[in-house]
Every structure is written in structure tokens, then in C-alpha cells.
Amino acid sequence: MRVPALMTATLLLALHASSASAESLRCNGHSATEGDSKLSVLYKCGAPQLKDSFCAPVYSPQSLEPVPEPFASAILPCQAIEEWLYDRGPGNLMVTVRFRAGIVQSIRYARAPQ
Secondary structure: OHHHHHHHHHHHHHHHHHHOOOOEEEEOOEEEEOOOEHHHHHHHHOOOOEEEEEEEOOEOOOOOOEOOOOHHHHOOOOEEEEEEEEOOOOOOOEEEEEEEOOEEEEEEEEOOOO
């Protein structure tokens, strides 16, 4: 009887820890989070210090392998990724906000851009 209760408690703790891993960015009294649009982040945080964009490979739904050329460019275009860098000033970590299809995919904190 004690073992199932311990396993349940461990599982709940693990689920809680994994759900708390999403980052957010506090700006001007607002909070930008995963799932926000570019417009929302721009409104909440202002213009970024730097912007970068690149084309990420598209992966086949049946495997973890990228779709090979020439199919990738002929049939499935690459996925546009945009990264915005916010320098929050001295004593604060820099923040990179990654957008996929115009929606915040991730928010990463670091001492320098990666």
C-alpha cells in the first residue's frame, strides 16, 4: 500500500517540475511567454537589440530525420525561425526569444548570445 502512494507522489512531483520549465520574459510590467505572437512581444518588450533569422530543416512526421533534398525544397519549404536578442542591462542576463511561425517557441537566458 505504501509503495503505490510513494510512486504516485514521485510521479506528481516529476510532472510538476517538468511543467515549470517554461521561461518567461518580464518587460515593462508585462510578461512575454511561450505561445505569444511577435506583435505581443514587441508591444510588451519593445524592439530587440538584435534580430536574426534562418531556415530550419523540416522533419518527416514518421521519423526524426530531416526531409532530404530535393524533396525538402520542392515539396516542403523550410521552417522560418527568427531570434530576437534583448539586453536587459548591467547585472542581468541577455535573453534570446525564438519564434517559429511567428509564435514564441522558447525563451533562453545567457550571459552572452549563443
